[in-house]
Amino acid sequence: MEVDDRVSALEQRLQLQEDELAVLKAALADALRRLRACEEQGAALRARGTPKGRAPPRLGTTASVCQLLKGLPTRTPLNGSGPPRRVGGYATSPSSPKKEATSGRSVRRYLSPERLASVRREDPRSRTTSSSSNCSAKKEGKTKEVIFSVEDGSVKMFLRGRPVPMMIPDELAPTYSLDTRSELPSCRLKLDWVYGYRGRDCRANLYLLPTGEIVYFVASVAVLYSVEEQRQRHYLGHNDDIKCLAIHPDMVTIATGQVAGTTKEGKPLPPHVRIWDSVSLSTLHVLGLGVFDRAVCCVGFSKSNGGNLLCAVDESNDHMLSVWDWAKETKVVDVKCSNEAVLVATFHPTDPTVLITCGKSHIYFWTLEGGSLSKRQGLFEVPEDFGPVRTVAEGHGDTLYVGTTRNSILQGSVHTGFSLLVQGHVEELWGLATHPSRAQFVTCGQDKLVHLWSSDSHQPLWSRIIEDPARSAGFHPSGSVLAVGTVTGRWLLLDTETHDLVAIHTDGNEQISVVSFSPDGAYLAVGSHDNLVYVYTVDQGGRKVSRLGKCSGHSSFITHLDWAQDSSCFVTNSGDYEILYWDPATCKQITSADAVRNMEWATATCVLGFGVFGIWSEGADGTDINAVARSHDGKLLASADDFGKVHLFSYPCCQPRALSHKYGGHSSHVTNVAFLWDDSMALTTGGKDTSVLQWRVV
Structure with missing residues (x-):
């Protein structure tokens, strides 16, 4: 973090230099324009004589240009090596990059809002006051950030020390004043549609409401999307990224937790939980301002007792677990949960005094009693092959379904242990072979796992690393x-x-x-x-x-x-x-x-040969088809292509661009295909999607 901070500081200083170079060039260009204007105006006045009571304007000179630039600060190079060279009245590093003069908007795009705010705080020249304060209504007014010149018919403002002159239209110049108050526009803006969904790093964040709307979030917006009506509603109470979501048992009240952020002025926005009504979209309660650290990563309502309690876990080093009486906005208790990431926090379905948290390499059962939380660690009969717990879903009674990081689902309970329900591969999958006389097949892949499967039970008979x-x-x-x-x-x-x-x-x-x-x-x-x-x-x-x-x-x-x-x-x-x-x-x-x-x-597994050449489409690349397999009765030919599709042809397939049935299901390139020994099923494997699909031949 220290290295990151130092790099960030150097980047800020570099951006300051680049910005001020742009300021210098713009000021120089402005001075030269004014110099030419003065010379032209002076020559014209001399030609027709000087009016009474007004002194002739002084002609611009090189000295006047230097005078305009006088006072710009001298800055030494970032690396501290070599003497600064002076351009006009501004010193820069010999290696400073040359940039075109840019507008304030184009300069700002090099900096994030947070970094720009911090730079403004560091640079004393950026400290300005509002033009409405201490403004003069006289013919010539001046504030700390705006200069109004009646003689020139212009207003000059300053951005980070850079003068920005603006000419006033003739029709407005006679009545213009710095003290005139502006009015609010008569129109407003309202959010109409939000594109996108945050699924890459968040869990349990998609629910169906009784209204028929699905609720989810992206950025700082909670979206209620009616697919049937193609209409969205939006809850806009948050001011930074939403990280978690929970639905109250009444299926109307919703809790969402957000990350820590900063305002454009650099002020902190603390992480917190907002309780809101999904019908009116009004905020009911705000919990944990100044309590949570970094972000609220998990929230969950109690399932019984009317859903009066809410649990939440933040992303501090200790991943603090807290329980709230959300209607009173009071914290009941909090406790250190885990040094590892916590992925799920939920209440027991029938007992409001029991909570469950799970995450990387752990599952904990918490009991709420006497104003404190006591912890018992859950022990799984879970082999290392299945990986750490990813998520937990509640079944009937005390049954739990446990999803793991290695794409497996286990079923069982804390008392009876857990058995494998769903298993899969976790990395790219290419190896596939069918047993010569049984309803069995084998798969193997980049994850170093070899599974022998039963196509009847859909379970592995054995697995080996x-x-x-x-x-x-x-x-x-x-x-x-x-x-x-x-x-x-x-x-x-x-x-x-x-x-x-x-x-x-x-x-x-x-x-x-x-x-x-x-x-x-x-x-x-x-x-x-x-x-x-x-x-x-x-x-x-x-x-x-x-x-x-x-x-x-x-x-x-x-x-x-x-x-x-x-x-x-x-x-x-x-x-x-x-x-x-x-x-x-x-x-x-x-x-x-x-x-x-x-x-x-x-067999016919070669993708090139007379009996199979009809599988290739016109203009196909030689790598478009990864595998092909003929049924054992010699009547069918299946191919696996690079575009997520499985094709079924008649065999022999020896006509150009033969007709086929096409099937989807894989989300990436299909790597292999094979028929079972009795041709009742075909098997296909996916590459990046790591899936195995079993197709019934009908």
């Missing part, structure tokens, strides 16, 4: 062994029944994009981003492998691989859109087209 981020997976034809390729060049063999590690191998040091056993289980092909395919012989049902050789010939990384039905050869695609055929026994390329022309392929 591996040492490296995973990229690809493939089952042995027996289904008893699973190969997993990683991004480091290592690949693993896992026992699918015990999920024990069978073996670890390394081929190169780049990611393994594909691992595929031959249909007869005699070979394993490992395609790498080092442009090579490593071939292994397989024994003992996939539990023992020995490297046979490597296939060299591609000039780019391997992307996809398919085996022939009789395991006599395999075909590969590469990153430069090349199709090559290989003999696994010799690891040599098959160059004879006739040898593979009529080959029957066990």
Whole structure:
């Protein structure tokens, strides 16, 4: 924070120098204009004679220009090195940046309102008084910030020491006076529509009201949005960002908490909670002015006892938990909650003396009695794999639903423990393979997690953490062994029944994009981003492998691989859109087209090939489609594209730009697709959305 403050101070000083350079240039330009005007006026007067009673104006000279600039302060360079050079009457650093003369508005845009306010406080020349105070109604008036000259028919004001002359129109000049009071405009402004929603860093901030409106917030506005009527209402009681929101059990009263802020004059705006009526939009109560620190991050009404109590947590170092009798605007009790971030604060659904807070690595149960809060720490049967608690939702009875930071949802209670309800991946997901004879499939991704799922129960049968981020997976034809390729060049063999590690191998040091056993289980092909395919012989049902050789010939990384039905050869695609055929026994390329022309392929996962080329749209990029899969009955072909869509074609798909059904659901690129062994389901994986979607084939 000290470094930030020092950098901020240096930035302010730099902006001061830049602003004053602009002031200097503007003053110099103004002086030169006045000099030319004086010379022209003097020459004209001399030509027709000087009127009686008025002395001829003095001609402008270089000395008069210097006199105008006299009094501007001398400033040394920020870095303190080198003598200041003087421009007119102003000293600057030799390295000061040159800037065009700018208006006050354009200068101000370089500074935030808070920084501009602090700069004004530091600069004594910016201290001005109102033009309405001590103004003169005489022909020539003068205040500390405004000079009215009848002779010139002008008013000159000063912004940060810079003179800003303004000419008065002739029709107004005779009646102009600094003492004349202005009037308020007859029109007003009213907020009509607010765009946006704050969801990136706030929780539990979207509710449906009995009026049919949804209520949420963005910036310092609480929005009540009627979707049916396409109409918004706005609560505008806050003066800085709203951070949390809670609905009273009466579904009318709303509490919102805000962060600390500052006014444009630099005065602090303390964080607080506002209680307001969602029908009239009137403020009912304001709580905690001068009590909360930094921001109010959580609020919650008691669920029983008429909702008479409100709990709140601020963002101080101790994250103070406080309970309020909000109708009386009095604090009942407060206590230090946690050194870690607090994400949720809520009352027990039936007992107003019990509160629950949870956040990073903790969940606490608080009991309110005798004017104090006592704490009991909740202990979960929660494995580390699931991550810390993110949020808690109340179910029937004492049931709780716990959302975690690793995209899992647990169900249970403090007394009975918790079981997994929903599990997912937390980082980019590419690996997908289906079991050869069961309603099971495996997924693996950048989060180093390998899940074996049951498509019937929708739950993982087992999960395992591996040492490296995973990229690809493939089952042995027996289904008893699973190969997993990683991004480091290592690949693993896992026992699918015990999920024990069978073996670890390394081929190169780049990611393994594909691992595929031959249909007869005699070979394993490992395609790498080092442009090579490593071939292994397989024994003992996939539990023992020995490297046979490597296939060299591609000039780019391997992307996809398919085996022939009789395991006599395999075909590969590469990153430069090349199709090559290989003999696994010799690891040599098959160059004879006739040898593979009529080959029957066990799978169709290569995105390039005659049977699938219809998946490509006109003008498509070679990376637009990430994966393709043929159903086991050979009738369907599914593709996963880079635009969040899954396409379903008829197989073979060998007509240009073939027709397809298109399906959404993923929010990012779809990375992989596969059919279950009986073609009853198709599975797709999302990249950045980390999701797995299961599609019923009907």
